[in-house]
Amino acid sequence: MKFFFPDAHDLVDPSFNFDTEQRQFNGSRQLAQLYAHERLDRPPYDGMLISKAMVDGRGKSLRYSFTQVQKLKRLGAREFLRLDRPHFTRRMETMGDCGSFSYLTEPTPPFSVDEVIEFYLDAQFDYGISLDHVILGYDEKSKSISEAPEEWRGRFEITLQCAKEFFSKCQTRKVPFCPVGAAQGWSPQSYAVAVSELQKMGYHYIALGGMVPLKSREILACLEAVNEVRNPRTKLHLLGINRLEALDEFARMGVHSFDSTSALKKAFMDDKDNYHTKSRAYTAVRVPQVGENAALKKKILAGTVDHARARFLEKTCMDGLKALGQNNIGLTEVLGRLREYDILWRDGRDETERYRETLQDAPWRKCSCSICRDLGVHVVIFRGADRNRSRGFHNLHVLSENLREWTARNQPT
Numbered sequence: 001m002k003f004f005f006p007d008a009h010d011l012v013d014p015s016f017n018f019d020t021e022q023r024q025f026n027g028s029r030q031l032a033q034l035y036a037h038e039r040l041d042r043p044p045y046d047g048m049l050i051s052k053a054m055v056d057g058r059g060k061s062l063r064y065s066f067t068q069v070q071k072l073k074r075l076g077a078r079e080f081l082r083l084d085r086p087h088f089t090r091r092m093e094t095m096g097d098c099g100s101f102s103y104l105t106e107p108t109p110p111f112s113v114d115e116v117i118e119f120y121l122d123a124q125f126d127y128g129i130s131l132d133h134v135i136l137g138y139d140e141k142s143k144s145i146s147e148a149p150e151e152w153r154g155r156f157e158i159t160l161q162c163a164k165e166f167f168s169k170c171q172t173r174k175v176p177f178c179p180v181g182a183a184q185g186w187s188p189q190s191y192a193v194a195v196s197e198l199q200k201m202g203y204h205y206i207a208l209g210g211m212v213p214l215k216s217r218e219i220l221a222c223l224e225a226v227n228e229v230r231n232p233r234t235k236l237h238l239l240g241i242n243r244l245e246a247l248d249e250f251a252r253m254g255v256h257s258f259d260s261t262s263a264l265k266k267a268f269m270d271d272k273d274n275y276h277t278k279s280r281a282y283t284a285v286r287v288p289q290v291g292e293n294a295a296l297k298k299k300i301l302a303g304t305v306d307h308a309r310a311r312f313l314e315k316t317c318m319d320g321l322k323a324l325g326q327n328n329i330g331l332t333e334v335l336g337r338l339r340e341y342d343i344l345w346r347d348g349r350d351e352t353e354r355y356r357e358t359l360q361d362a363p364w365r366k367c368s369c370s371i372c373r374d375l376g377v378h379v380v381i382f383r384g385a386d387r388n389r390s391r392g393f394h395n396l397h398v399l400s401e402n403l404r405e406w407t408a409r410n411q412p413t
């Protein structure tokens with residue numbers, strides 16, 4: 001099972017000092033900072049995926065500057081993302097897609113098939129996914145394509161037409177990348193029809209899209225239906241899906257790869273599951289920066305919170321956590337300080353028990369990744385991009401370890 005990590009410029013600054021919170025930033029962030037595959041001892045994924053929407057403003061999730069787009073085109077994705085390192089034991093792969101969630105609300109995709117092919121050629125990807133249009137809706141009981149809402153059928157047709165044009169142009173132009181057909185649907189039956197059509201066009205690798213909002217049970221129902229029509233040679237890719245609990249079933253039904261940012265994003269976007277381990281997730285300890293936190297700034301401006309007191313509590317929390325990391329202070333004392341600051345900035349929401357578990361178990365002490373080794377207690381502090389993203393890198397490490405173990409268990413003997 002291959003894991004592709006979608007690039008969204010998630011880098012950490014190696015010059016950032018976690019104790020003083022100072023950095024020696026110089027020049028381009030993309031050049032000066034490190035990707036997860038550079039920061040961790042071992043790359044935590046098998047390859048990276050770049051969406052056209054990230055490099056083209058019409059997709060509305062532009063992340064690349066003009067200069068970076070030019071550089072990506074000049075160097076290709078491998079060199080741009082620095083995926084070739086002497087100590088890597090396997091060749092990292094690259095995949096391109098259109099980022100169809102970014103133009104979800106548009107009536108038609110903002111790119112043409114030719115533009116997509118040009119992008120894939122410029123970036124020198126190993127795999128390129130055909131242009132698609134997400135169908136936002138799920139109706140498990142829907143048995144007939146013709147009875148579905150017109151909008152769903154329209155997007156279904158656009159996706160298949162683009163796939164047909166894409167495959168034929170890839171053949172004519174003898175492109176060096178492997179064309180991957182995108183399938184969109186709203187039910188097990190519609191996904192099965194899409195896969196069947198894509199196979200007829202000539203695809204051997206098919207990416208199932210639009211499944212991000214679906215429950216694992218619903219994804220499995222779609223895969224069951226797809227499996228009925230799937231040629232044994234056809235490999236499947238799940239776009240944006242990371243459901244480790246279903247890996248066995250995914251593999252049984254032809255899933256060969258997936259991509260997802262969720263391990264990284266949960267580090268700073270989830271309410272409680274921020275720091276992952278093989279057996280469970282822990283809540284990161286929030287110590288917002290007085291000058292940065294929007295809720296706190298508002299309270300200070302409104303005069304309901306005293307600025308100096310907020311600063312004082314922030315500092316005592318950070319000092320307490322650092323001392324705890326060196327076993328120089330009791331846990332109860334630190335939890336008390338955190339509680340006092342919590343009351344000030346988030347109106348009494350009590351996270352003490354969750355924080356107690358995190359700080360008492362100190363899971364970073366048992367983790368072998370370079371982030372936990374170097375950051376210590378800082379990895380569980382929810383504060384600023386460098387800590388939060390570093391914790392996300394740690395989560396990627398845990399995901400990759402889980403996948404390695406799964407692969408070892410499932411390797412044919």
Ligand SMILES: [Zn+2]
Nearest residue numbers: 367369372394
């Ligand atoms: Zn770690």
